Amino acid sequence: MATAAIIGGGVIGGGWAARFLLMGWDVRVFDPDPEAERKIAEVLAGARASLPGLADVAMPQEGRLTFHPTIPEAVAGAEWIQESVPERLELKRKVYQTVQEHCAPDAVIGSSTSGFKPSELQGDAVRPGQIVVTHPFNPVYLLPLIELVTTEANPVELVDRAKAVLEGIGCYPLHLKKEIDAHIADRFLEAVWREALWLIKDGIATTEEIDNAIRYGFGLRWAQMGLFETYRIAGGEAGMRHFIEQFGPCLSWPWTKLMDVPDLDDALIDAVAGQSDAQSGAYSIRELERMRDTNLVSILRGLKAQNWGAGALLKAQDVRMSTLPERLEDVADLSQPILTVSQAVPLDWTDYNGHMNEARYLTAFGDATDRMMRLVGCDADYVASGVSFFTVETHIRHLDEAKAGARIRVESQCLEGQGKRMHLFHRMYGGERLLATGEHMLIHVSLETRSSAMPDDRVAVPMARLAETHAGLPRPEGAGKAVGVR
């Protein structure tokens, strides 16, 4: 079992501790803060809830977390020592001195520094070759980027080992060719931070307006492609060189308060265009556009499910645009199956067979079931009062395919609605084609006991009314069938 020592257990050190632990390392923490144990426990709780669910495989057995009153004790036996103490060079150098007096001579000492260059950290250390910058991003347990910055003092073997360890705990080590103040990413963050402070100081925008300008626009792009690949697409069919030529002139316009501007000469244009070809040239602009759009749909729908950010805007728009019934009284003709879903198949619902994935049929049928629940009174308020329906059984027949972008609709019939049971039958259509049927048994439950419970009149009465009216409908072909039975 590998061992990591964490020197400094704040938000960043705690994040490192959580990532190492969950990836199976033993972790030894030194932090003089009497609150350190509580703080790390809180970070760890967040990591335990989120990190394992990124994997579709079993995580390793979690490592052992221990706290130690001194640096010498913490670094004993550690292969990796991660320093995340405050950004004061003298303090960091003092820490390395103590660490190096007691740690294994071939252990990696990584610093979380946002700004210092590794040569500054190495300073007059007894073994400068042990010390590298490994700069993470909060939350450390979810974001993969680590800026790995080294000097010529670092042996190639140690650098390779550092990369392997970082990859092993699920990180992406971005190894910088040259050291520079604030590495790469924080230079961008600092430029944006300065510009943002100017906007606030000059009364142009508030913090909320600035955040919305980011998360409703380019922030969505940057979650999946960076600056250059995005601009390569914006250049259209002519690509990166065209983009630079088109937007080159404004480089010298007063578009930011920050005015030191590189000379956009041929050498720089060639460098940018050539590097962009090396990076993205394997794809055509149309292919990149399609990947960008699929990624954006996926991100936006993910945020929509959380009702957050740009996804919250989409949810609100659905409410404005929806013409489907929310209450039984809204249903035009209660004697017929009810239209409960009407939408297009999202780009990210398809799979390697080129059609809507089987699980997405149940997503759509689940939405239809949710609407049937709301129609009989089981809405958000009802659920908030501690009662709901759980689906206990589902039978789906896949009869035909649906492609991304196809319009689908679901018509729903109530086969039974009495006591604790609601028995539903959904038909999914694409135009006139019957794509699938879904038969579902729901049981009314108490959310407190998590057991079945009788509904009160808020639900019992409308459910009975629906069941009674739908009792006049013919029993659907396919209802009551078992798998493989014709």
Add this chain to the structure above:
Amino acid sequence: MATAAIIGGGVIGGGWAARFLLMGWDVRVFDPDPEAERKIAEVLAGARASLPGLADVAMPQEGRLTFHPTIPEAVAGAEWIQESVPERLELKRKVYQTVQEHCAPDAVIGSSTSGFKPSELQGDAVRPGQIVVTHPFNPVYLLPLIELVTTEANPVELVDRAKAVLEGIGCYPLHLKKEIDAHIADRFLEAVWREALWLIKDGIATTEEIDNAIRYGFGLRWAQMGLFETYRIAGGEAGMRHFIEQFGPCLSWPWTKLMDVPDLDDALIDAVAGQSDAQSGAYSIRELERMRDTNLVSILRGLKAQNWGAGALLKAQDVRMSTLPERLEDVADLSQPILTVSQAVPLDWTDYNGHMNEARYLTAFGDATDRMMRLVGCDADYVASGVSFFTVETHIRHLDEAKAGARIRVESQCLEGQGKRMHLFHRMYGGERLLATGEHMLIHVSLETRSSAMPDDRVAVPMARLAETHAGLPRPEGAGKAVGVR
């Protein structure tokens, strides 16, 4: 039916055209480029594939797209005129002059300008009050942000109408309080662009390294929270004021080439902290952290499904970490049900009932089915050769609940595997608890004809071997049952 005129049909104008059309507007395009029709058709194809799938409701009937040889003809009857011609002030002013001679006097004339202030655009126009900045972000049909910049010349009624139209087509109008060169978002983009060009010029990083520094780190954060809400969390329990105090000093350090720095006096600190409270104060830092983490898991898993960016890193990690069998020969004991899924329940798989959503059971069973397919030889290469299995029928029994973070596993049994049919039975466990069973009938198909077809020996032989070995297992309780039958 409302009508929009699009003056200039490049990537941006085409994106506007697509958004208006898909939201039910008639669109009249003027663009002297002889390629304009083809280019807009391509943008529209991308929009048709992606935008409708953002909604979970039916989209309006698509509007009518027409092309017109002159501006006067294009703007006839238009309520909204969107100008997206090149960034030359004199050209834009000349366009407005022609537009205003022929358009309705109360139509909104929106400019897609990245940099010009509305007062510059209004210039000596006959009706300056008609002209506003409505600056979109590429791809216009997916990203909601529109920077709406107005002057005192614009009547309140027109500004309100512009906002309502933008919201109606699914956009988020961010109305700037004051005009400024490059509005808000492009000031950030320009600052990052300048810094990035310096990094390339100075040989610190390549375009690809810069893009990775963005999309594996802060780009993921910015898709869901902006700069300030992110930093509010980073400040920890003490919030925004603490963050500024902690990171204030480095404002004057050489962390960017761009060095004009606002004075971080009390007034500015108060403004930032106060605005941040107004923006995010309704949530505790812990709540914000939890929302951030859920959003990030959702974004990362979405990218993972596309095998792109940070999601591609996660997929590669799964391959490294997986201990589950990929081929029949890897299965230790073929006489027992096979472990086909072993993972934690992701944060974004739960629903309003506080447990794993019903559709996610089928996601997991679908993954189990995919592995069983691979085990009998139906892997990526096999599918690429034009043959596959389709699931035609599914029966799920939900027996117990699973919460986010819970470890689940699926054990799979082959009930039948001969001819075109593969009949599978999955059991999902959380520890010793049986959470659900899934019974599935798969049919072997030709991906060309989309019809059933006999598998060749690559699949027929291992499938027969698996079926034969599993024939010795007892028939599972629950197999062959119909919904509601005990």
